[in-house]
Amino acid sequence: GNSVTQMEGPVTLSEEAFLTINCTYTATGYPSLFWYVQYPGEGLQLLLKATKADDKGSNKGFEATYRKETTSFHLEKGSVQVSDSAVYFCALVRGSTLGRLYFGRGTQLTVWP
Amino acid sequence: GAVVSQHPSRVICKSGTSVKIECRSLDFQATTMFWYRQFPKQSLMLMATSNEGSKATYEQGVEKDKFLINHASLTLSTLTVTSAHPEDSSFYICSARISGTGPNEQFFGPGTRLTVL
Numbered sequence: 001g002n003s004v005t006q007m008e009g010p011v012t013l014s015e016e017a018f019l020t021i022n023c024t025y026t027a028t029g030y031p032s033l034f035w036y037v038q039y040p041g042e043g044l045q046l047l048l049k050a051t052k053a054d055d056k057g058s059n060k061g062f063e064a065t066y067r068k069e070t071t072s073f074h075l076e077k078g079s080v081q082v083s084d085s086a087v088y089f090c091a092l093v094r095g096s097t098l099g100r101l102y103f104g105r106g107t108q109l110t111v112w113p
Numbered sequence: 114g115a116v117v118s119q120h121p122s123r124v125i126c127k128s129g130t131s132v133k134i135e136c137r138s139l140d141f142q143a144t145t146m147f148w149y150r151q152f153p154k155q156s157l158m159l160m161a162t163s164n165e166g167s168k169a170t171y172e173q174g175v176e177k178d179k180f181l182i183n184h185a186s187l188t189l190s191t192l193t194v195t196s197a198h199p200e201d202s203s204f205y206i207c208s209a210r211i212s213g214t215g216p217n218e219q220f221f222g223p224g225t226r227l228t229v230l
Contacts, residue, residue: 036221043119043206043223044157089156099145099210099219105156 006104023090136207
């Protein structure tokens with residue numbers, strides 16, 4: 001089946017620290033991979049995506065590389081800010097499922113000044 | 114572009130009443146919309162897939178008679194929680210897929226917080 005496993009949080013960092021949130025997936029075929037961010041009380045926003053192996057998605061200083069050999073899509077940022085505090089979700093979609101997203105459990109990130 | 118709205122953003126109701134939540138794609142047509150439920154500090158759980166002009170497809174364990182979904186047009190899907198009870202209190206989020214595009218083109222609404230007293 002299709003599933004996404006994320007590192008459990010919460011993750012607490014000081015401003016300007018390096019961030020890694022691990023994500024691995026199980027899927028048949030060749031899924032597309034996503035990171036979504038959810039700020040308090042809001043819906044989800046697409047942060048970045050990658051649609052094929054070795055693609056690197058990037059946005060707002062965040063990066064993630066689609067690694068087929070390790071079935072991973074880890075999220076990284078070199079220097080986090082207080083405004084990055086949110087919940088981050090890793091997700092996948094397969095073309096045959098007409099857009100159905102499979103989400104990880106989410107990782108709460110808190111950044112202190 | 115590609116904005117999805119939900120209405121209301123918050124609703125508080127008494128136990129036993131029904132609540133309707135609207136999900137609209139404001140600047141695109143959406144053949145397919147998805148309804149999710151999110152409990153505090155947990156991930157999103159897909160409830161159903163809503164296709165314009167046809168019956169919704171419900172996930173296992175989701176009561177179709179309790180969570181009525183109607184997708185009457187290419188820009189509107191509604192979720193009605195019938196005879197709501199406190200355990201139905203949750204954050205409901207919809208997403209919409211742009212018609213005629215691949216599965217990657219999906220956009221989320223801001224969510225509706227339902228509290229049943």
